[in-house]
Amino acid sequence: MHLTNFHDCKNELNEAQLRATPARIALMQLLEKSDKPLDVQTMIDFLDKKDIKTDPATVFRIVNMFTEKGLVKPIQLNEGKFRYELSTKAAHHHLVCERCGNIEDISNCNIAALENDIEKKKHFKVTSHSLEFFGVCESCQR
Amino acid sequence: MHLTNFHDCKNELNEAQLRATPARIALMQLLEKSDKPLDVQTMIDFLDKKDIKTDPATVFRIVNMFTEKGLVKPIQLNEGKFRYELSTKAAHHHLVCERCGNIEDISNCNIAALENDIEKKKHFKVTSHSLEFFGVCESCQR
DNA sequence: TGACAAATGCAACTATATTGCATATACTAT
DNA sequence: ATAGTATATGCAATATAGTTGCATTTGTCA
Numbered sequence: 001m002h003l004t005n006f007h008d009c010k011n012e013l014n015e016a017q018l019r020a021t022p023a024r025i026a027l028m029q030l031l032e033k034s035d036k037p038l039d040v041q042t043m044i045d046f047l048d049k050k051d052i053k054t055d056p057a058t059v060f061r062i063v064n065m066f067t068e069k070g071l072v073k074p075i076q077l078n079e080g081k082f083r084y085e086l087s088t089k090a091a092h093h094h095l096v097c098e099r100c101g102n103i104e105d106i107s108n109c110n111i112a113a114l115e116n117d118i119e120k121k122k123h124f125k126v127t128s129h130s131l132e133f134f135g136v137c138e139s140c141q142r
Numbered sequence: 143m144h145l146t147n148f149h150d151c152k153n154e155l156n157e158a159q160l161r162a163t164p165a166r167i168a169l170m171q172l173l174e175k176s177d178k179p180l181d182v183q184t185m186i187d188f189l190d191k192k193d194i195k196t197d198p199a200t201v202f203r204i205v206n207m208f209t210e211k212g213l214v215k216p217i218q219l220n221e222g223k224f225r226y227e228l229s230t231k232a233a234h235h236h237l238v239c240e241r242c243g244n245i246e247d248i249s250n251c252n253i254a255a256l257e258n259d260i261e262k263k264k265h266f267k268v269t270s271h272s273l274e275f276f277g278v279c280e281s282c283q284r
Numbered sequence: 285t286g287a288c289a290a291a292t293g294c295a296a297c298t299a300t301a302t303t304g305c306a307t308a309t310a311c312t313a314t
Numbered sequence: 315a316t317a318g319t320a321t322a323t324g325c326a327a328t329a330t331a332g333t334t335g336c337a338t339t340t341g342t343c344a
Contacts, residue, residue: 014342018291019289019290019291019341019342020342021290021291023292024291040331041331053292055292055293055294056332057293057294057295057332057333057334058293060333061291061292062291064333065291075220076222077218078216078217078224080218080330081331082220082222082331082332095266097266104266106260111273114252114253118237122237122246122248124239124277124278124279124280125277125278126276126277127240127277127278128275128277129273129274130272130273130274131253131274133260133266133268134268134269134271135267136266136267138265141267160322161310161311161320161321162310163309163310163321163322163323165323182300183299195324196323196324197323198300198301199301199302199303199323200323200324202300203323204322206301206302207322222299222331222332223301224300
């Protein structure tokens with residue numbers, strides 16, 4: 001499902017029992033378009049550019065609410081802050097360039113076997129995993 | 143190599159071109175003993191208990207210096223803060239209990255194949271990866 | 285359209301982390 | 315053993331990320 005238009009985002013929010021406010025709708029659209037997890041500052045800048053008046057406290061509350069309702073997943077990439085990505089996006093991982101800081105999503109992970117192993121051997125109920133690769137991206141190698 | 147004694151830790155520090163101060167030696171020992179990555183507050187509490195006078199700024203500087211010299215690796219487990227573990231420890235991953243917050247190290251990971259794949263397909267030079275499993279630990283399931 | 289629960293804006297506050305600078309200390313050479 | 319020097323520390327101020335209380339505004343639904 002694509003949420004890049006206004007009404008899809010409103011529906012998505014209503015289904016999560018959240019009121020469809022301008023800031024929330026715009027942030028859902030932004031997250032849907034984005035090919036990488038976004039931090040709060042990026043969201044604030046985006047709302048400013050769209051002339052949607054807002055406040056950092058509100059944006060922090062929005063991402064927390066989105067997380068609580070399962071709309072997004074928080075993630076930390078050793079930057080000292082959280083990033084958020086839509087949880088509807090297919091399972092994927094991240095390539096984090098240690099030089100330029102760029103983040104790229106990659107998919108087709110197959111660690112289900114590893115998860116099974118852990119559940120059996122460790123009696124730990126795995127609900128999710130987070131896999132990041134750190135290194136140097138193609139353009140930074142030149 | 144075991145660094146649980148004073149002189150081993152001193153050597154380890156000197157080899158990294160760092161002066162062996164009481165706080166640094168004690169923290170190396172603590173990290174060596176620990177079976178999970180530690181946050182700065184835990185380090186401060188430890189130094190307090192050992193009557194090693196210190197200051198948060200100093201401990202933050204120590205872990206940054208340790209990171210810079212490659213003695214430790216920083217890691218974030220979606221807690222909003224950094225943890226640190228000795229980089230000499232064998233490659234391993236973490237089981238993070240979402241209920242009690244407990245963290246367990248696990249080893250025997252085999253994602254080298256996945257890394258190779260990424261290097262070939264994405265032309266991304268992988269230097270390290272971080273793999274965490276989130277879920278519910280054995281005792282919290284009861 | 286009006287009532288009401290939910291969301292926002294603002295300000296104050298907390299936690300985590302960094303920085304400048306004067307003082308103290310570990311290391312080196314003697 | 316000691317003095318000299320670069321390094322590390324302590325303290326205070328500051329920065330950044332995130333939270334909370336409360337009065338006001340707004341989205342939703344009857």
